[in-house]
Amino acid sequence: AQKITQTQPGMFVQEKEAVTLDCTYDTSDQSYGLFWYKQPSSGEMIFLIYQGSYDEQNATEGRYSLNFQKARKSANLVISASQLGDSAMYFCAMREIPNLYGGSQGNLIFGKGTKLSVKP
Amino acid sequence: GAVVSQHPSRVICKSGTSVKIECRSLDFQATTMFWYRQFPKQSLMLMATSNEGSKATYEQGVEKDKFLINHASLTLSTLTVTSAHPEDSSFYICSPDRDGNYGYTFGSGTRLTVV
Numbered sequence: 245a246q247k248i249t250q251t252q253p254g255m256f257v258q259e260k261e262a263v264t265l266d267c268t269y270d271t272s273d274q275s276y277g278l279f280w281y282k283q284p285s286s287g288e289m290i291f292l293i294y295q296g297s298y299d300e301q302n303a304t305e306g307r308y309s310l311n312f313q314k315a316r317k318s319a320n321l322v323i324s325a326s327q328l329g330d331s332a333m334y335f336c337a338m339r340e341i342p343n344l345y346g347g348s349q350g351n352l353i354f355g356k357g358t359k360l361s362v363k364p
Numbered sequence: 365g366a367v368v369s370q371h372p373s374r375v376i377c378k379s380g381t382s383v384k385i386e387c388r389s390l391d392f393q394a395t396t397m398f399w400y401r402q403f404p405k406q407s408l409m410l411m412a413t414s415n416e417g418s419k420a421t422y423e424q425g426v427e428k429d430k431f432l433i434n435h436a437s438l439t440l441s442t443l444t445v446t447s448a449h450p451e452d453s454s455f456y457i458c459s460p461d462r463d464g465n466y467g468y469t470f471g472s473g474t475r476l477t478v479v
Contacts, residue, residue, distance in 0.1 A: 356407045
């Protein structure tokens with residue numbers, strides 16, 4: 245079963261408007277972290293925002309905010325005032341706590357990504 | 365944030381040859397380095413985890429004899445693709461392990477094309 249699900253392969257948004265990129269996750273751990281990354285065509289992975297499972301407030305970083313709904317296991321990324329430079333692939337990822345009994349090693353598990361295109 | 369240098373950024377090699385990819389953590393010591401692979405239009409998938417001073421662990425389906433990982437120091441991890449074939453053409457990217465409260469830093473990636 246997929247641990248990170250991004251249901252939107254592609255999204256279009258008008259410049260200066262807000263856009264929400266969906267992400268749902270699946271884990272039995274109580275402690276975990278959720279991340280969003282931006283990957284432009286160059287391939288580099290740019291960290292955008294982090295949300296810890298115990299954080300009560302939604303994370304915000306400039307124009308990025310994470311709409312964290314723990315009961316629904318969703319961690320949607322909201323980009324406000326979209327810019328042309330926001331056009332890229334966006335990946336949601338989760339980090340489970342490493343354990344000695346197999347399973348997570350502390351690496352990130354990525355969703356399939358959403359390609360965002362900002363229209364002028 | 366952590367700075368990770370990855371080289372080369374792009375390499376084209378002939379089928380059957382080997383390619384070494386280096387990943388250096390410039391401003392901190394990385395005891396663990398994650399190596400991911402990204403095929404065109406797909407997501408990043410963990411290939412292997414290198415640990416300084418011990419053997420790397422490989423994900424299911426990844427041939428350890430083909431993808432040799434060396435983590436000889438706290439600042440350098442290398443991935444060698446041996447006897448490369450066209451199906452190994454991919455984007456390889458490294459990321460050192462960090463505390464979960466930090467955004468994981470990634471190297472700039474290596475785009476490997478095997479012809």
